[in-house]
Amino acid sequence: MSTFETWSSQKVEQASSITQQHAYRRGPRIIAIETLVPHDIMPGLLVLRLHAQDANGKVWLGHGETYYVPTSVAAVIHDFFSARLLGSDALAIESHWRFLYERMIAFGGTGAELRALSAVDLALWDLAGQIHQEPIWRLLGGPVRDSIPVYNSSGGPSYGRSNNQIPGASGWPGHGDPGKAGPLEDNWASMNRPVELAKELIGLGYRGMKLWSFDNVYRRQGGQLLRARDIDEGLSPFRQIREALGDQIDLMLDGHGFFSLGAARQIAQAMQEVRPLWLEDILRPDCIQTMVEFRKSINMPVAVSEMLVTIDAYRRVLEAGAADMIMIDPTWVGGISGTRRIAELAQAYNVPTLMHDCTGPMTLLAGLHIAGSNTGVAYQETVRAHLATLYPHLIDTELRVQEGQLELPSRPGIGARWHDGLFASGHPGYRRSDSGTG
Numbered sequence: 001m002s003t004f005e006t007w008s009s010q011k012v013e014q015a016s017s018i019t020q021q022h023a024y025r026r027g028p029r030i031i032a033i034e035t036l037v038p039h040d041i042m043p044g045l046l047v048l049r050l051h052a053q054d055a056n057g058k059v060w061l062g063h064g065e066t067y068y069v070p071t072s073v074a075a076v077i078h079d080f081f082s083a084r085l086l087g088s089d090a091l092a093i094e095s096h097w098r099f100l101y102e103r104m105i106a107f108g109g110t111g112a113e114l115r116a117l118s119a120v121d122l123a124l125w126d127l128a129g130q131i132h133q134e135p136i137w138r139l140l141g142g143p144v145r146d147s148i149p150v151y152n153s154s155g156g157p158s159y160g161r162s163n164n165q166i167p168g169a170s171g172w173p174g175h176g177d178p179g180k181a182g183p184l185e186d187n188w189a190s191m192n193r194p195v196e197l198a199k200e201l202i203g204l205g206y207r208g209m210k211l212w213s214f215d216n217v218y219r220r221q222g223g224q225l226l227r228a229r230d231i232d233e234g235l236s237p238f239r240q241i242r243e244a245l246g247d248q249i250d251l252m253l254d255g256h257g258f259f260s261l262g263a264a265r266q267i268a269q270a271m272q273e274v275r276p277l278w279l280e281d282i283l284r285p286d287c288i289q290t291m292v293e294f295r296k297s298i299n300m301p302v303a304v305s306e307m308l309v310t311i312d313a314y315r316r317v318l319e320a321g322a323a324d325m326i327m328i329d330p331t332w333v334g335g336i337s338g339t340r341r342i343a344e345l346a347q348a349y350n351v352p353t354l355m356h357d358c359t360g361p362m363t364l365l366a367g368l369h370i371a372g373s374n375t376g377v378a379y380q381e382t383v384r385a386h387l388a389t390l391y392p393h394l395i396d397t398e399l400r401v402q403e404g405q406l407e408l409p410s411r412p413g414i415g416a417r418w419h420d421g422l423f424a425s426g427h428p429g430y431r432r433s434d435s436g437t438g
Contacts, residue, residue, distance in 0.1 A: 032051035038422060041161070048066075064120060064123030118330065122330070125139070125369075135372075135411065136415075137371075140370070144372065145371070147407045149404055152209050153381050153382065154209075208379070210280070213253065214259070214267060234267065259283060260283075279300060285307050288317060291323070306328065311338060318349045325354050330355070351376075354378060369414070382406070397416035
């Protein structure tokens, strides 16, 4: 063999070795995508599983979710995202995020497309955690704490639930039904027996409670003009709690973006006497200048807003000085990858982050992982009615509030698995894509 032939043979062997090394580094391949809309449990939820197979044939399942218009989200995942994901490296999280984000943003895709990216991102991080046998917060650089303080929001057992299971349940964003007397009916109780509800929550260890006490005013007449009796109605439960219990529990008001600037100022002026920890979404975040004017004209903290979804929207709010705190929903802003970016941006402005959850269990768990790796997260929202009556139908893990805290998940990955029985091929909300199918 000539010197050239020997050299060529060595180069071929070296290239083959490098290729094998790179193939190994690429990680498990995504081989299937499953989505489910659990109409019979929570019709606004989109449940996702990614299947990834490693070089030894082992199959891992990554779990994600998002909320609102789930059939549209499922279509985006199967009809658009699957061409990128199927056959690709399950561990290339940042590569997938940038690729999908850049393509969908080219046509203004910040609705179903961004929620689809959020669900996929959660599932990819879950896969990474399982494959590396670490919880996600560890992969993100944590821990920065062992647990995160939580508060209770006023949703009851029917909030977001199936109309077939619970008559009167509403699927409209931010339009929870008033509820009725009964166990865990916290929206009804917050208006009809607020002191008893506050005592109950304090006894269970909750640090705070968020009331939706002006929602009924909006339902009755809209949010343009408020009269004295409207203000008194919305303020009454706060007054009762403060008079009976003082400062034993943090109080917050969620206005669900229902009110005009003038009405929002009326509400803020009246709320001063009860010293809320924050006012949240009294205005819709349509106009940053209006939000700035509102914050400058009142004397209490303003939280803005899970209604924002893009990183740039949060940047503009922070840059304009429109918020004292920012609220993020991980499954609306681009998943854990998007949430991480926003939370770190907020830290640069010395603005604390609040994690939103009034939807599904993976959203809550994603918030806990961000809280476990970012010192700027101050509070995690929970709905105790969901923890007790909804999430057990969906996941294999109990999420339990203890002494006003939720502990960081210790299980590898996101910390829970969807019940296998949800993914029944005959379910009308089920779709599956694998190589060559859609």
